[in-house]
Amino acid sequence: MTAGVNARSRLRRRDAVGLGLLGLRMRRVRTVLSALGIAIGIAAIVGVTGISASSRADLMDQLDRLGTNLLTVAPGKDFGGDEASVSSEAVGMIRRIPVVDVASAVANIGGATVRRSPFIPVFQSGGIGVRAADPQLLQAVDAHLHSGVFLNAATSSYPVVVLGATAAAHFGIDTVGDALQVWIAGQPYLVVGILDPVPLAPELDRAALIGMQLASTRLGYDGHPTMIYVRADKDEVVTARGILGKTADPAHPSQVLVSRPSDALAAQALANDTFTYLLIALGLVALLVAAVGIVNVMLIAVLERRAEIGLRRALGATRSHVAVQFLGEAVLLAGIGGVAGCGFGAALTMAFAFANHWRLDLPPWLFLAGIGAAMLVGTVSGAYPAVRASRLPPMEALRAS
Numbered sequence: 441m442t443a444g445v446n447a448r449s450r451l452r453r454r455d456a457v458g459l460g461l462l463g464l465r466m467r468r469v470r471t472v473l474s475a476l477g478i479a480i481g482i483a484a485i486v487g488v489t490g491i492s493a494s495s496r497a498d499l500m501d502q503l504d505r506l507g508t509n510l511l512t513v514a515p516g517k518d519f520g521g522d523e524a525s526v527s528s529e530a531v532g533m534i535r536r537i538p539v540v541d542v543a544s545a546v547a548n549i550g551g552a553t554v555r556r557s558p559f560i561p562v563f564q565s566g567g568i569g570v571r572a573a574d575p576q577l578l579q580a581v582d583a584h585l586h587s588g589v590f591l592n593a594a595t596s597s598y599p600v601v602v603l604g605a606t607a608a609a610h611f612g613i614d615t616v617g618d619a620l621q622v623w624i625a626g627q628p629y630l631v632v633g634i635l636d637p638v639p640l641a642p643e644l645d646r647a648a649l650i651g652m653q654l655a656s657t658r659l660g661y662d663g664h665p666t667m668i669y670v671r672a673d674k675d676e677v678v679t680a681r682g683i684l685g686k687t688a689d690p691a692h693p694s695q696v697l698v699s700r701p702s703d704a705l706a707a708q709a710l711a712n713d714t715f716t717y718l719l720i721a722l723g724l725v726a727l728l729v730a731a732v733g734i735v736n737v738m739l740i741a742v743l744e745r746r747a748e749i750g751l752r753r754a755l756g757a758t759r760s761h762v763a764v765q766f767l768g769e770a771v772l773l774a775g776i777g778g779v780a781g782c783g784f785g786a787a788l789t790m791a792f793a794f795a796n797h798w799r800l801d802l803p804p805w806l807f808l809a810g811i812g813a814a815m816l817v818g819t820v821s822g823a824y825p826a827v828r829a830s831r832l833p834p835m836e837a838l839r840a841s
Contacts (some may be wrong), residue, residue: 446612457768466742470781474737477730477778480815482781482810483547483788484723490789499799509541509677510581510640513668513688516697526696528663530688531574537687539681544580545665546644547572547652552625552659554648555609566610570624571647572655572735573602580669581641588616588633589664595632596651599658602633606645624648629824640701641669678701727813730777738770738825746832753834763830771815778814782807 459551464471515526527533531545552570575592577583590602601622603613610624613631620631626840631649640645655661667686672680681700685693706752742749793800 456565457772462736464773470737470740471773471776473735474730474773475780477733478727478774478777478814479781479784481723481725481727481730482778482814483784483814484726485720486782486785486806486810487788488636488720488723489806491792493801493803494789494793494798495796497801498796501799509674510643510701511670511672511677511681512668512697512699512701513684514666514697514699516695519697522758524772525664526666526668526688527754528616528665531665531668531697533685533687534668534670537680537683539673539680541671541673542576542579543668543670544574545575545652546574546577546649546667546669547655547661547664548666549650549659549661554607554781555623558623558626558628566607568607568610569647570612570655570659571644571649572652572659572661573649574652577644577649580646581638581673583638583641583644584636586634587614588631590633591649591651597653598651599627599654600632600650601629602648602649604632604635604637604645604649605637607648610632610646622648622651627658633781643667727817731817734770734773734818734821735825738766738774738822739768740829741765742825742832744828745829749829749832750834753832760831763826765826766829767819767822767826770825771818774814774818774821775811778811781814782810785810 450545513526519594525779531543534540534543542721549570549572554568573591575596576588578585578590578803586605586608588602588820601624601721603611603622608614613634616631616634621628622631629648635644650659652661656663670680670684677700681698685696687695752762753759786807789802790800
């Protein structure tokens with residue numbers, strides 16, 4: 441009998457988990473609402489991180505697919521502040537550079553409007569511009585045809601046109617058909633091709649491309665390109681960038697602008713990361729609010745269950761057992777919210793990736809971090825209520841009931 445009286449009370453882990461689940465089932469509405477707060481915070485963090493990772497993966501895939509060796513050469517400003525011009529011989533000189541694989545020129549034809557019909561007013565052209573292009577443009581910018589054929593040496597002097605993706609959509613043209621025409625500068629042009637979107641040269645999406653020889657004879661093109669697209673050797677991009685200005689205009693290399701379009705995609709990825717950090721911070725704020733909610737719910741539970749606490753203490757439960765019971769409830773509550781939040785966040789990420797045709801990128805560590813963060817919040821939030829419950833004197837708790 442003496443040994444039984446002096447036997448040390450024990451609370452096994454399995455029993456602690458059972459007590460925690462029992463306590464949560466006794467307050468189902470509060471449990472659901474408190475877990476929902478945690479779930480919203482974790483879902484925001486997991487979803488935002490997953491969406492950002494998927495978006496970044498898509499951008500990196502585009503960079504890998506399109507290459508980072510595309511350079512553009514355009515006229516800058518002269519010393520008087522006026523727009524300079526690139527020599528008509530610049531393309532030929534650039535093509536002679538050993539580290540250049542291909543170069544192609546494009547020229548804006550100012551004043552020429554593009555319309556679907558001659559009966560449409562001139563001011564309703566939709567901002568579609570006319571550009572003269574040479575046959576190597578597709579290879580230079582890694583563009584692809586959605587329908588039809590591109591300009592070639594045989595058609596460059598004939599009234600034919602290739603439409604960019606946005607231009608074709610504006611005119612309601614989805615595929616090349618028989619005798620399909622648009623009107624440029626009041627004259628009919630046969631549509632022979634439609635381009636897919638060009639990520640590294642988006643200005644071509646809103647363009648109507650015609651041959652340079654035709655532009656010279658019909659539209660007064662003077663032979664000076666307004667943009668030169670250059671594909672350099674992948675290992676010599678920096679070298680090519682350094683000499684393109686001097687090659688395009690040896691007399692005034694400072695008046696030539698050389699840039700790399702892929703830098704814009706890289707900058708977009710960086711901007712996405714910055715925006716992600718902001719949204720993650722908002723998710724952490726939501727977690728903080730949820731943590732306050734857990735503290736409130738657990739304190740109310742302590743007040744409501746004083747009789748239970750007093751009875752357990754009278755039957756031999758130690759202060760640590762009571763503290764573990766209430767702390768376990770808080771951790772389980774947060775853990776349930778964390779698991780639900782990870783599920784919501786993953787579903788949100790998959791929906792965004794599917795809608796935007798991205799490659800899904802959900803790293804496994806993200807789920808572990810989400811559940812771990814939720815349980816950490818539960819531990820911190822449940823610590824004070826657990827300590828308060830453990831310090832209730834048994835007789836006082838029984839009298840309060």
